[in-house]
Amino acid sequence: MAEKDVTSSPGTILSVEETLKAILPEGKFGAELPPVEKWNPAGVKDIGMEIRADGSWWHEGGEIKRASLVKLFARILRKDADGQTFLVTPHEKVIVHVEDAPFLAGRLDLLGAPGRDQEIGFVTTVGDVTIAGPDRPIRVETDPETGEPAPYVLVRGRLEAKLARPVFYELVDLAEPSLEDENLLGVWSKGVFFPLGPAA
Numbered sequence: 235m236a237e238k239d240v241t242s243s244p245g246t247i248l249s250v251e252e253t254l255k256a257i258l259p260e261g262k263f264g265a266e267l268p269p270v271e272k273w274n275p276a277g278v279k280d281i282g283m284e285i286r287a288d289g290s291w292w293h294e295g296g297e298i299k300r301a302s303l304v305k306l307f308a309r310i311l312r313k314d315a316d317g318q319t320f321l322v323t324p325h326e327k328v329i330v331h332v333e334d335a336p337f338l339a340g341r342l343d344l345l346g347a348p349g350r351d352q353e354i355g356f357v358t359t360v361g362d363v364t365i366a367g368p369d370r371p372i373r374v375e376t377d378p379e380t381g382e383p384a385p386y387v388l389v390r391g392r393l394e395a396k397l398a399r400p401v402f403y404e405l406v407d408l409a410e411p412s413l414e415d416e417n418l419l420g421v422w423s424k425g426v427f428f429p430l431g432p433a434a
Contacts, residue, residue: 270312275323275324279329284330284332285332286334289337289396310323319331319393337358337362338359339359339396340358340359340398341401342401343355345365348408351422351424352422354408366423367424368426372421372430374430385405409430419433
């Protein structure tokens with residue numbers, strides 16, 4: 235399908251100009267993310283925004299290929315308690331249909347000496363950095379039919395990143411038996427043990 239761009243069209247589509255003014259007042263990305271948890275605009279729109287399982291962003295059936303635009307939208311994502319994900323600005327709230335996880339972790343970095351106090355960091359394909367720990371857990375779901383693992387790490391709020399297959403393989407290479415169950419493998423990060431799956 236043809237590449238899609240999300241342009242401003244008041245009343246029908248996310249206003250890129252207003253979004254930029256709200257989250258980039260100085261015209262450039264800052265270190266701090268916008269306070270999307272505090273923004274509660276009236277009214278919700280569904281304009282056909284979706285994030286597919288491979289991390290690609292789509293609008294009305296066409297892929298958004300401008301990396302800068304995807305990164306902009308990623309900064310204003312919010313997942314509410316009911317499980318619905320939105321793009322949120324002070325002026326509007328747009329539904330985002332998420333096929334799997336909103337982010338994809340494409341890189342793993344190991345910080346510190348190996349052991350319980352090591353830190354396992356992940357970088358998403360849109361540039362978010364998250365370090366697994368008490369407030370950023372790693373979890374693995376297993377398909378009951380195929381046994382295929384689906385690993386995730388919390389990025390911020392309720393937003394998770396799915397680990398790309400090569401990244402998960404790197405994580406498995408760091409695995410060691412649990413102190414309570416030698417048949418359970420997992421990894422340590424910031425003093426927390428995260429189970430990955432059975433040893434055999």
